[in-house]
Amino acid sequence: MITKQLAEEIVEQTMIRLNRNLNVMDTNGIILASGETERIEKIHEGAAQVAKTGETLSIAEDDLTEWQGVKPGVNMPIYFQGKLVGVIGITGNPEELKEISTLVQLTTEMMVHQSLITSHIEWNRKRNELIFEELTSGKPLSAAVHERISQMGLDGKISYTTLLIELKKTPSPSQRIVEQVEGHFHSQTVVAGHSQLNEIFLLAANEKPAELEEKLYTLLHFLQKTAPGRIGVGVAVNSIFDVRTSYLAARNALEFGKPDQQLIYFEDVELMALLKRNPQDDLAKFTGRVLTGLNEPLCQTLTQYFACNKNHAETAAQLMIHRHTLSYRLKKIKDITGLDPSEFQDAVVLHLALTIRK
Incomplete structure (x- = not known):
């Protein structure tokens, strides 16, 4: 479903280039945004018909008596991943709009796709960060996280290793760095995101030690060009519910590793970590x-x-x-x-x- 905010952006950006009035309606025919602000939140029966049939509807001057809340123009369905999410309408003589209507429809669908895909990615990222936060908190997991773990098939007997990537400064845009870090581990990435302002976490599954080390050195080489930092590697655990152990090990690796050491395994600092736990x-x-x-x-x-x-x-x-x-x-x-x-x-x-x- 198209949000009011997205509808307003579509109208604003498209009208600048088109120099014609545009309306964006929801699937009930309610006008969410329009160049004619007095029409916002009113019913557009033509749009409601388009939402019902999924077909473009042209309304000429002679057709105005048949529809409520309409003006002459062309009203077209907006689809996202095969599902109708709204209607875009261009005010004017339908005959004059033939050449541009299809282009406006295509442009609108591209804007909707970009916005909804971005929103979906951001939602997934926040969900991943919530899952990781609960897994590493030491507190009982919520029912929602239990359900998501089951849906993702993470409750089986496979190994998990936590990586904490400490960046010297916050990269801009930082989200792009998270995506690039994920890319280095391809399908082995379980969840990834920000654990702190200048720190990225990544939970990797079923990584063999030699292959993991090779990927880590490749990742370090990449980071030196974009966002220099160092990596703390936790111990591998055999259950998603033991990830806290791996996380704490990675945290100790960063805490007790040498400042100039770029790749630090927990095993390298284990003795020091044990000693430092004493008063x-x-x-x-x-x-x-x-x-x-x-x-x-x-x-x-x-x-x-x-x-x-x-x-x-x-x-x-x-x-x-x-x-x-x-x-x-x-x-x-x-x-x-x-x-x-x-x-x-x-x-x-x-x-x-x-x-x-x-």
Whole structure:
């Protein structure tokens, strides 16, 4: 059904080009919009007849007595996807309107199609965002979402992976980015939309790890050209009702991944996420106890040492110091903390303390 707002837009845009009065009527023959504003919301019996028969009706001067609320002109049905949604009428001598009437009908149907398709897409997007919001809220799902999940066939035993795409800035138009992101996953996309202003979510189904990674790198390459950002990848779950677990994992990936890291899997930050769930006071006590006495240069040395997998030559090269200087610093760290960076167990404690401190 054509809305009043759409009818007004059709009349305004078409009359500018046509220089003739137009009326747009609903399927009951009520005039929704017209260049002659006094006729709005009145019955147009000719339009009602067109809506009933689905056929164009021309009304000449001699025919006015047969119809109520009409003027000479041509009234044509408007279809959308094979269904009659309204009537468009052009005021004037039907003989003079023969050449332009079909063009006006075609143009109107194109405008209706564009508007209704856009509205349908927007409605679907909002519905998807509502479904995702409920799935990840941790609260019981509404009956409407349960029904929609069943209609979409998502309650079967297949795997789902949540992707959170954090954009550096809001792209314009942002909705186009969502559509392009969906396009990278084709039929594997379950739902997609905005979870936050600068963040897009996508729930993908049945993606194999290797294929998923390939698509993600392709997507990152695309984003660098349009809306630079990074992607947090959640764990795969085997039920749509466990999507919250995948979502929280993707959220942790973004939260605990390095700022300059573009693709972050939850597995990369899982240990840090587990540790960060402890009270901050306890974490501060741990890092304070382990690292007390170490100045910033020694902490930087230790960080680089672990980044180089405890390789002395590589660490010294990265720090641009002599290997003897590195050995001296590592010994000093051992003397201060009582922990030997070269020993596995001690290195784990030092590494965790440095990581949590950041």
